[in-house]
Amino acid sequence: MKQLVSPQTAVTVAIDKPLNNAHVPGGGTFKTFGFVTPTGATMSAWITDGGNTYNGTATNPPPHSPSYDWGFQFTGIPTGHAVSLTVQGVSGSDTGSQTISITCDA
Numbered sequence: 001m002k003q004l005v006s007p008q009t010a011v012t013v014a015i016d017k018p019l020n021n022a023h024v025p026g027g028g029t030f031k032t033f034g035f036v037t038p039t040g041a042t043m044s045a046w047i048t049d050g051g052n053t054y055n056g057t058a059t060n061p062p063p064h065s066p067s068y069d070w071g072f073q074f075t076g077i078p079t080g081h082a083v084s085l086t087v088q089g090v091s092g093s094d095t096g097s098q099t100i101s102i103t104c105d106a
Helices: none
Strands: 012-017 022-024 030-037 042-049 052-055 070-074 082-091 094-104
Touching: 012 082, 030 082, 030 094, 042 070, 070 082
Parallel strands: 012 094, 022 094
Antiparallel strands: 012 030, 030 070, 042 052, 042 082, 082 094
């Protein structure tokens, strides 16, 4: 008897805002938005600044075409130098992420 095997579904995350290497206004408070495939993935986001990690809080994305799949808000992020923003999606046993560099302006 032939056994059916479900294909692995890769998780693909795309950060749309802010852009890589962007200077983000707001004095260390900002929001990030983007897309994920599959759309049902469980999302998380964090900032890494040297040895410090700042977790994002899920927020509803604004109207956009096409519609954003996720949104996160950050507060208290250090300003004046580059930090790493990572957004990760998990669907079943599959994980995908994107990391960009941003600088929060004072």
